[in-house]
Amino acid sequence: MAGAPPEAEPVAGDLTDPVAVRRALDGVDAVFLIWPLPDAAPAHGLIAELAAAAPPLVLVHLSAAAVDDASARQSDPVVQVHADMEALLHGAGLRPVMLRSDTLASNTREWKRQLAAGEVVSGPETARTAVVDERDVAEAAVAVLLAHHAHRDHGPYVLTGPEVLGRAEQIAQLGAALRRDLRFQALPAPLARARMLADGLPEPLAHALVAASERRPDSPRVTHHVRRLTGHPAGTFARWAADHAAEFGRREP
Numbered sequence: 001m002a003g004a005p006p007e008a009e010p011v012a013g014d015l016t017d018p019v020a021v022r023r024a025l026d027g028v029d030a031v032f033l034i035w036p037l038p039d040a041a042p043a044h045g046l047i048a049e050l051a052a053a054a055p056p057l058v059l060v061h062l063s064a065a066a067v068d069d070a071s072a073r074q075s076d077p078v079v080q081v082h083a084d085m086e087a088l089l090h091g092a093g094l095r096p097v098m099l100r101s102d103t104l105a106s107n108t109r110e111w112k113r114q115l116a117a118g119e120v121v122s123g124p125e126t127a128r129t130a131v132v133d134e135r136d137v138a139e140a141a142v143a144v145l146l147a148h149h150a151h152r153d154h155g156p157y158v159l160t161g162p163e164v165l166g167r168a169e170q171i172a173q174l175g176a177a178l179r180r181d182l183r184f185q186a187l188p189a190p191l192a193r194a195r196m197l198a199d200g201l202p203e204p205l206a207h208a209l210v211a212a213s214e215r216r217p218d219s220p221r222v223t224h225h226v227r228r229l230t231g232h233p234a235g236t237f238a239r240w241a242a243d244h245a246a247e248f249g250r251r252e253p
């Protein structure tokens, strides 16, 4: 709860535990919902609790920019979970304001272990995406929660950064912030999967991430939805990298 106002009351609980969810919803009239699990099925209890809330909740849900409304099957298992969650929420009669985020800049933290060991980050080649600063996503969510009456269209708002970046470009920008000559080495899918398993990722997650890297199409566009919701332009990945350089071990001049 870093940065939360002192009057905020944290309530810990498991999203898959309806009793914990009911307890957390006591006295609450607006919810920002994330679903970080690799399957939407365990969300049924949570969604029943959200739907039973009286008076009805203002609900803002974080989904993924890659969700394609025109496709019954999504490009990869990770996006499928997001599409399934959206369908479950709508099916329960909840009318969330939908925020669909592109790739979060904070995913970069996955590279820390490799960056502690050297100047090469290896991994599967991924789609080019409009990497978005998670602080912008959070600010957009707060703006919607505080002014929900102004969002009768319920979105979806597609939250992106200001430029579409490939993995190598992102690593080069991080390198500039760290004053290090970082490089990306693309790994073939089987090797990338084996690395993730060796790093301790659960098998379904490693499988889903590699499938995502193989199948997800490039993000087709950047949007101005961060600006529309927050009143300022979306931050660049270069700024994110500069702001977080100390975490990664910046070289001093």
Ligand SMILES: NC(=O)c1ccc[n+]([C@@H]2O[C@H](COP(=O)([O-])OP(=O)(O)OC[C@H]3O[C@@H](n4cnc5c(N)ncnc54)[C@H](OP(=O)(O)O)[C@@H]3O)[C@@H](O)[C@H]2O)c1
Residues within 6 Å of the ligand: 013, 014, 015, 016, 034, 035, 036, 037, 062, 063, 064, 065, 101, 102, 103, 104, 106, 107
């Ligand atoms: N990363 C992206 O590029 C991206 C893009 C679009 C949307 N999203 C969505 O944005 C959200 C955050 O993404 P992220 O990459 O930051 O995820 P993350 O690093 O996996 O963080 C997930 C958070 O959810 C908590 N959590 C996991 N299982 C839980 C459960 N059963 N009950 C309560 N809390 C639980 C975790 O708590 P612990 O730390 O205690 O385990 C952690 O704080 C996710 O819903 C994701 O689907 C992410």
